[in-house]
Amino acid sequence: MGTLQLDIDGFIGAWGYSKSYIKNFLAAAGKGPVTIRVSSLGGDVDHALAIHDQFREHGQITIQLTGFNASAATLITLGAQKVIINSNSFYLIHKALAWVNEWGNMNPDDIDSVIAELEKQKLFLEKVTLQLAKMYSGKSGKPVAEILDLMKEETWLNAEEAFSWGFVDEINEPSTRENLLKNEKMITMLNYAELPIPCSIETIEDPVPGIIEKVTTTLKKTINSLFHMKQYITLNTLLAVPSLESSEEGIYLNENQVAVINTALEANQQIVTERDDAIALRNQAVTDRTNAIASLDAIDPAIAAATTLEAKIEAIRLHMAAKPAVAPSGVQTKQDPVPSADGVDWATLNALPHMQEEKY
Numbered sequence: 001m002g003t004l005q006l007d008i009d010g011f012i013g014a015w016g017y018s019k020s021y022i023k024n025f026l027a028a029a030g031k032g033p034v035t036i037r038v039s040s041l042g043g044d045v046d047h048a049l050a051i052h053d054q055f056r057e058h059g060q061i062t063i064q065l066t067g068f069n070a071s072a073a074t075l076i077t078l079g080a081q082k083v084i085i086n087s088n089s090f091y092l093i094h095k096a097l098a099w100v101n102e103w104g105n106m107n108p109d110d111i112d113s114v115i116a117e118l119e120k121q122k123l124f125l126e127k128v129t130l131q132l133a134k135m136y137s138g139k140s141g142k143p144v145a146e147i148l149d150l151m152k153e154e155t156w157l158n159a160e161e162a163f164s165w166g167f168v169d170e171i172n173e174p175s176t177r178e179n180l181l182k183n184e185k186m187i188t189m190l191n192y193a194e195l196p197i198p199c200s201i202e203t204i205e206d207p208v209p210g211i212i213e214k215v216t217t218t219l220k221k222t223i224n225s226l227f228h229m230k231q232y233i234t235l236n237t238l239l240a241v242p243s244l245e246s247s248e249e250g251i252y253l254n255e256n257q258v259a260v261i262n263t264a265l266e267a268n269q270q271i272v273t274e275r276d277d278a279i280a281l282r283n284q285a286v287t288d289r290t291n292a293i294a295s296l297d298a299i300d301p302a303i304a305a306a307t308t309l310e311a312k313i314e315a316i317r318l319h320m321a322a323k324p325a326v327a328p329s330g331v332q333t334k335q336d337p338v339p340s341a342d343g344v345d346w347a348t349l350n351a352l353p354h355m356q357e358e359k360y
Helices: 019-029 045-058 074-077 108-139 144-153 159-165 184-192 213-228 235-238 256-296 301-305 309-319 346-350
Strands: 004-008 034-038 061-065 066-069 083-086 091-092 170-172
Touching: 019 045, 034 074, 045 061, 045 074, 045 108, 061 074, 074 108, 083 159, 091 159, 108 144, 159 170, 213 309, 235 256, 256 301, 256 309, 301 309
Parallel strands: 004 034, 034 061, 061 083, 066 091, 083 170
Antiparallel strands: none
16 A cells, blocks of 8 residues: 555644544554645644644654644644655744633622633643643754743744754755745735744845845735734624724724624613712712711710720710619619519508508
8 A cells, every 4th residue: 555645734623634533544544654744723732632642653654844834733743753844834833822701890709710710721721831842842852941932932933944943854845836925815824823924935135135125014014904813802702703804094893893882882881880879879878887986986985995886885885874863774773663572662652642541
């Protein structure tokens, strides 16, 4: 059986070239040699790690990189027996990423919860990034610290640089060299994936001093104006769109999108108004309580000196008990009659005139 060939030219993951798809392909290929041409901007790290392991287990895998390859697409190459890159192709690695979409009205507890969750997610991403760096280090022979620095930079490496770093084993000179900066589809894909656009693909002799720089600047400006898709996450979520197209003139919104934003702003204003009303009521209650306490404190220094509500109540009770002809609750004075066992004040009753016996 000859060498089988597979093209991976799209998303690496469940909705593209999945680990199950690659597993089935390799199973059908048997143990014979397989050449895989890769031209992908990446995908899901979970699928990439699994595909990497499948390549390594198979053994006879040769990968040829064409065009732009980034992220998960470079990760799967680490499992190949041999990696070849075309001379006009590019290679990029970066730290692990995760989608973050937290927005809306939050109280302090909500914010603490979000921060805790983000901290947890950050630690996980750091763990994944370190593992990926070790894998790239194993292929290239470079220290993990240098790999982490390169991942942080998110810089496109040309073929020579990728070879110098040790990520690829060989540079292939294709029969036809393509200037990928003129490929509008590729530029759009780079922008959509939020990956940087290289300034140039190949070195061209400058026939007129400065002309290449001017052309390159103009080309980049035109490309960014036409194809650059900035991410406004909150608006994208509100409008249920993947991105908003922008240029130097601004951002385009249709009438329905403006209406959605206006409705959201009105709803938010209502929430703000209700919140302000609630705060005003709370502040008034605090003021009333403060005034009431001040009035009580003015009655007696002992009341003012009490630091707790219970202590103030006790101080007020003692103050009232100290008033003339007033005894503390539960304390019997001399003026109080002494009730008999049956509850009748017989002494008072017998002292009445009509209760006195007549003397003859």
